[in-house]
Amino acid sequence: MTDVPDLQRRHFLLGRFAETSQPAEPPVAVITQSCFAHRGVACMSCRDVCPTGAVRFALALGGARPRINTDRCTGCGVCAQACPAEAIRLAPLEAAS
């Protein structure tokens, strides 16, 4: 078996390390169709518990519905735990838009 020269091995390892050590983007909250507001039931639990004020309610046909401001959402998941309809999941930002 031939040995890989140290320089190439080091380059490979550093490259791999750099690739895997990139901090992953934190997820953001995504509200699904199970949300009570989509069925005309008043609920604002997610807004009430969000520590960053990322949940806002916007008027829509049938009543106000929650919207996530992804610039403010830290992906902490507190809203998902508080949601009585289990309507909130955490997902990568790309999947949230």
Ligand code: SF4
């Ligand atoms: S807590 Fe859940 S059910 Fe209530 S408004 Fe938020 S997403 Fe909808």
Ligand code: SF4
């Ligand atoms: S995940 Fe955290 S920061 Fe984002 S909307 Fe829910 S409670 Fe707010």
